[in-house]
Amino acid sequence: MRHRQVLAVAAVAFVGLAGCGNRPNNLETYYDDPAPVSDTPSAAAAPVPRPQTAPSAPVKPRPDPRAVAVAVAAVAGALLSDEDVAEEGVHPGAGKVLGCLTGLAAGERRSASWMYPSGSVLDHQVTAYPDRSGADVVSGAECAGTALSLPAQEGVTGLRAWCEGSTCTVLVAKGNLVSALSVAASTPTRAADAAKRLLPKLVAKLVTQP
Secondary structure (H helix, E strand, O other): HHHHHHHHHHHHHHHEEEEEOOOOOOOOOOOOOOOOOOOOOOOOOOOOOOOOOOOOOOOOOOOOOOHHHHHHHHHHOOOOOOOOOOHHOOOEEOOOOOOOHOOOOOOOOEEEEEEEEOOOOEEEEEEOOOOOOHHHHHHHHHOOEOOOOOOOOOOOOEEEEEEEEEEEEEEEEOEEEEEEEEOOOOOOOHHHHHHHHHHHHHHHHOOOOH
């Protein structure tokens, strides 16, 4: 009986040693639970935004050469000449009048300016608008000062005038043309009188244009 008990104890000891052969012999960590393995899938990578393509600018149609030629001829034909203003006693000059004329929309334009012996300035501009009527330009113009009353003129589609201080401005329209005159004189009365004297000449040259 003693021999069998010795063999049984030896067998138990051998099994215990074999069971821990593959693990480190550390009593403090031997029975620790193994580190949990996360089964949560990794977060998907954020999508990379695609660069936005800037919208292409609309292609502007090329102007009709014939229409441009007609506009240039009409503008030149409606512009006052030195002979037209000779009775005013002026001479060609580079003086420019500020104010209402500077706010007109852009278009095919020609201008001329003259000076009085007193230093007063007379400025004339004629503009052809390819995309609007001259009457719309005149009616939409906002000029400082008070309205100047002028007699009605035949053959025109728009007529307005203003005086601010000693500067008076007249706008006359026909078709897609706008004839604009500005007079800067020494007094408001002289400016208004000069504008009224030159109005018939503005109209006469304007209404003859196609």
